Amino acid sequence: MQRAATGLATHCLALAGRAHGLRVTLLVGAGDNGGDALLAGALLARRGARVTAVLLAPDRAHPGGLAALRGAGGRLADLADAGLDRADLVLDGIVGIGGRGGLRPAAAELARAAAAGPGLLVAVDLPSGVDADTGAVDGEAFAAQHTVTFGTRTPGLVVGAGRRHTGRLHLVDIGLGPHLAAAATRQLTDADAADRIEAPSAASDKYTQGVVGIVAGSATYPGAGVLCTGAALHTRPGLVRYAGTAADGVRAAWPEAIVTAGRPGDAGRVQSWVVGPGVGTDDEARSVLAEVLDTDLPVVVDADALTMLADDPDLVRARTAPTVLTPHDREFARIAGDVGPDRLAAARRAAADLGCTVLLKGSATVVADADGSAFVNGTGTPYLATAGTGDVLAGVLGALLASAAVTGLPAVEAAAVAAHVHGRAGELAAARGPLLAGDLVRLLPETLHRLREAPGPHGVPAARGPAQ
Numbered sequence: 001m002q003r004a005a006t007g008l009a010t011h012c013l014a015l016a017g018r019a020h021g022l023r024v025t026l027l028v029g030a031g032d033n034g035g036d037a038l039l040a041g042a043l044l045a046r047r048g049a050r051v052t053a054v055l056l057a058p059d060r061a062h063p064g065g066l067a068a069l070r071g072a073g074g075r076l077a078d079l080a081d082a083g084l085d086r087a088d089l090v091l092d093g094i095v096g097i098g099g100r101g102g103l104r105p106a107a108a109e110l111a112r113a114a115a116a117g118p119g120l121l122v123a124v125d126l127p128s129g130v131d132a133d134t135g136a137v138d139g140e141a142f143a144a145q146h147t148v149t150f151g152t153r154t155p156g157l158v159v160g161a162g163r164r165h166t167g168r169l170h171l172v173d174i175g176l177g178p179h180l181a182a183a184a185t186r187q188l189t190d191a192d193a194a195d196r197i198e199a200p201s202a203a204s205d206k207y208t209q210g211v212v213g214i215v216a217g218s219a220t221y222p223g224a225g226v227l228c229t230g231a232a233l234h235t236r237p238g239l240v241r242y243a244g245t246a247a248d249g250v251r252a253a254w255p256e257a258i259v260t261a262g263r264p265g266d267a268g269r270v271q272s273w274v275v276g277p278g279v280g281t282d283d284e285a286r287s288v289l290a291e292v293l294d295t296d297l298p299v300v301v302d303a304d305a306l307t308m309l310a311d312d313p314d315l316v317r318a319r320t321a322p323t324v325l326t327p328h329d330r331e332f333a334r335i336a337g338d339v340g341p342d343r344l345a346a347a348r349r350a351a352a353d354l355g356c357t358v359l360l361k362g363s364a365t366v367v368a369d370a371d372g373s374a375f376v377n378g379t380g381t382p383y384l385a386t387a388g389t390g391d392v393l394a395g396v397l398g399a400l401l402a403s404a405a406v407t408g409l410p411a412v413e414a415a416a417v418a419a420h421v422h423g424r425a426g427e428l429a430a431a432r433g434p435l436l437a438g439d440l441v442r443l444l445p446e447t448l449h450r451l452r453e454a455p456g457p458h459g460v461p462a463a464r465g466p467a468q
């Protein structure tokens with residue numbers, strides 16, 4: 001706890017820019033979260049801050065924290081005299097990972113008053129009122145501008161409403177060890193993603209990198225085919241085959257692809273399929289979807305194919321090869337019912353029911369597998385909410401699944417890597433403002449290069465480009 005409190009106080013000092021004369025209000029619950037706030041408040045008081053603690057349960061406040069604050073010259077105040085209308089900094093130690101259900105009335109009132117006041121709002125470990133596991137908020141929650149969290153990124157900080165209440169996230173290492181890796185829900189780092197994308201070696205040829213087949217777009221709307229094929233080509237420079245009625249548009253845009261205007265069966269040998277973006281939902285599209293799902297190859301089912309699948313989900317249940325569904329919330333609802341406030345649980349439920357991997361797109365994309373293992377994506381930008389970006393994600397994922405068929409990477413990890421890469425490409429493209437989906441395609445090689453150069457756990461780049 002002392003380590004957590006020291007890290008917390010250090011972040012507060014950096015955010016406030018000074019300690020001397022700083023007016024700090026601590027909102028303190030009865031658990032260790034309140035203890036962290038009291039201990040950090042004591043450290044700030046020793047540096048000259050004017051610290052006031054408001055105790056929600058005076059009889060049960062953390063004794064060590066309370067003694068430390070008193071010893072450092074901090075003072076206690078009633079709920080009615082919290083000073084939130086004049087505080088420079090508010091530390092939310094009402095409740096952390098031990099919280100259950102929505103905030104109780106007194107706690108909710110403090111969260112509201114803090115939000116209405118002028119102080120910088122910093123949550124201790126987790127904004128109070130946010131469900132640590134799901135990010136769901138039932139009623140009121142502390143609207144943090146910054147959250148200082150300990151040891152690991154709790155899923156609730158990055159998914160659902162929790163993400164909006166977290167503000168900027170700061171991680172304090174308290175020596176908990178690698179429990180992120182052991183947790184059922186993980187978040188990839190750049191180094192994790194790079195480790196899972198094999199760089200081509202001198203021994204590679206276009207087949208050993210995996211060949212992806214794309215069924216996307218239509219004669220009238222070739223755009224989805226062009227974006228999806230371009231994304232696959234820029235992710236794995238192996239071989240990309242295209243089959244469908246957008247053949248002319250795709251051929252003109254990407255002479256590197258092998259293109260047929262025929263059916264998937266006419267395309268030649270592939271190791272994975274992407275089916276759905278912009279294909280429509282007519283009888284021809286339905287029969288093409290059935291043909292692709294009838295193969296024993298990994299398949300990404302996206303966009304229109306998800307709409308068609310909603311009429312016959314058994315097409316996926318019957319498969320033995322990996323299937324990855326990539327719905328946004330409305331597509332998800334057609335197949336598996338409303339997403340609801342708990343996105344991870346919804347994705348896990350659908351994955352288990354259909355026996356596949358579900359990549360649920362949104363401001364925080366989550367990926368779940370039938371066995372319950374799951375990833376919360378940590379990359380991206382609101383600018384990604386624009387036409388065609390889903391076609392790009394499907395192409396990236398198809399390419400990674402094709403190489404996964406060679407390397408043995410589980411489909412759920414390929415999906416998590418695809419979401420991570422897609423988000424990083426979005427961040428790169430959005431550096432100068434709004435982005436177009438085509439920008440993502442062009443920036444994929446640079447994005448992958450940057451991931452490989454990202455520091456790994458030992459401070460060296462995770463991967464050093466093509467192996468010799």
Ligand SMILES: NC(=O)C1=CN([C@@H]2O[C@H](COP(=O)(O)OP(=O)(O)OC[C@H]3O[C@@H](n4cnc5c(N)ncnc54)[C@H](OP(=O)(O)O)[C@@H]3O)[C@@H](O)[C@H]2O)[C@@H](O)CC1
Pocket residue numbers: 001004029030031032033034036094095096097098099100101102103104107124125126150174
């Ligand atoms: N674990 C670790 O390794 C480390 C943990 N650390 C820290 O410990 C924190 C976890 O501490 P914890 O387990 O004491 O629980 P905590 O979050 O303080 O909540 C319990 C209190 O909240 C109350 N309460 C509950 N629901 C509520 C609601 N809806 N609305 C209002 N109140 C509600 C509940 O009340 P009760 O039900 O008892 O009446 C009880 O008083 C963690 O977040 C981190 O900060 C670090 O120091 C470093 C190492």
Ligand SMILES: [K+]
Pocket residue numbers: 033092093094095096123124125126127128
């Ligand atoms: K908190």
